[in-house]
Amino acid sequence: MNKNEIYTDKLTKGKRTYFFDISKSEQGDLYLKVSESKKTENGFEHHRLIVFEEDIKDFGEVFQKTLTKFKELKEPKQTEGKAFSVGKIREVHKQAYLPWSPEDDSKLELLFCEGKKVKELAQIFGRNDGAISSRIKKLELNEKYER
Numbered sequence: 001m002n003k004n005e006i007y008t009d010k011l012t013k014g015k016r017t018y019f020f021d022i023s024k025s026e027q028g029d030l031y032l033k034v035s036e037s038k039k040t041e042n043g044f045e046h047h048r049l050i051v052f053e054e055d056i057k058d059f060g061e062v063f064q065k066t067l068t069k070f071k072e073l074k075e076p077k078q079t080e081g082k083a084f085s086v087g088k089i090r091e092v093h094k095q096a097y098l099p100w101s102p103e104d105d106s107k108l109e110l111l112f113c114e115g116k117k118v119k120e121l122a123q124i125f126g127r128n129d130g131a132i133s134s135r136i137k138k139l140e141l142n143e144k145y146e147r
Helices: 053-074 086-092 102-113 118-125 129-138
Strands: 005-013 016-024 030-040 043-052
Touching: 030 053, 043 053, 053 086, 102 118, 102 129, 118 129
Parallel strands: none
Antiparallel strands: 005 016, 016 030, 030 043
16 A cells, blocks of 8 residues: 555456555545456456546445436346335435434424424435435334424
8 A cells, every 4th residue: 555545445356356445636636536447368457547536426426326327227127026226216315214212313303493394304314205204203202392
């Protein structure tokens, strides 16, 4: 690891090795470097992708959306059973079906006390209206604050 690399991890699968590096530029900006090294008859073949700090959030969202679509395409279609896809729902509500942390509960209670409406809270927490209403009920916030 050179002096500009802050974090590195790797994944080896067969003849391919993928490297995931977080580095710092000379100007102090962080960037992600994803590299592939593949063993060939003539030695090694290398490919590299660099994602700059200002693009990392959008890159991560599109990458996650693409992985979700990839899984959908790989999974056989179900004719019975679950009529929804968590991945599809998370395209709209990023935190759908994830557990609530104590910090989330505290923030929800504070914002509820400030008078935020369910729709607003849903946007803030990346969840649907029903999830917010259910959590308010579970935490008994209406009763606690006599609403």
